[in-house]
Amino acid sequence: MDTDDATEDLPLVHVSRPGTVTENAPAVVLIHGRGTNERDLLPIAAQLPEELHVISVRAPQEMGGPNSYTWYDLDLSGGGLHSSQPDPEGFRRSLDLVHEFVESAVEAYDLDPDRVGLLGFSQGAITSLSALLERPESYRWVVALNGYLADSHEGEVDNADGKPVFVGCGAMDQVIPPERAERAAELLAEGGADVRFEQYGVGHGTTPQEISDVVEWLEERY
Template structure:
């Protein structure tokens, strides 16, 4: 069941096999979905991980449909969109506040919290890492790009493991934008794995297998 309790975001909590000082993954969904969207992926992740899947703060008008921020389309439409600065700032702050509070509430290992995001969630995850590298051990960013507002912070990624995956036929966020994110993070010193899969704006079974294998040597 989803709830917020005393934390700043509504979320699903699925404890792993480690009861105290547990490693954790925070799932950050994409635009127009909710905190349940990425749970099928979470079910395939290592059993030790405490799964926390968070809901974006803004309703989109449809049932169970939420977004982290509006889109700034001024530079050429959807394919070149950037996060609206005000909403992006609010959501990043909420993610940081959520993780900080969740560490205490769920007895998590503060040094072993990772982020896994899809689309808007991937964009949010990569920027969160660059803002607070001390708070996140690793990031999995699927079908996203690195927001221009954070290009000047890439040095904060030094030494951080990051998996960047994308769909080679993605017509929402072109794969070149994900590849650029991977290259920028590499320039900042991150340990980046970049993979392109034969799908559109979604995930492939092989992609999730690759993520799980990568995580087993990372978290």
């Protein structure tokens, strides 16, 4: 997959790969997980429909290791990693940056504002779902892999009414238990979202079948 590091003055460091549609283009914004960077999800991006303009963003907070970033710290007060929640201050900062980035990227890259989707893994999935609930008018669809719906946004699920959401998880995930992803799917469906929920025989990761399912699902929605 060929990529170009963008030079536009946008609020998040990112990598951009234009699709075959060059004007008023449909787009996907990739949001990586904790401890990685904007290049982590590019292998998935390479399998997405070629019409999509792919933009992969980097989280704003360094974690100390090389090329290691996070969208927020973890609030472990509820009982440890398996029941953790986003730290409210960092989560708010990152959500605001994602919203600002997407708004700016639409103009900078000549994207169709009505055809921008989010694809997130782990922290990126959590961030993507909350972003959709905060600004449903800004995002056409969301793919949330190995994540959950933050407690802070459970009361806003009605905002996703009619929105397509793909929720995937690993049946053996020891970082974010699959029950949390399933709960997110249930809540979003109760709010009226058009939800597809799938479990796969993997831990905190993805499988070729999962990505194939995501691509097939996307082809009818972007």
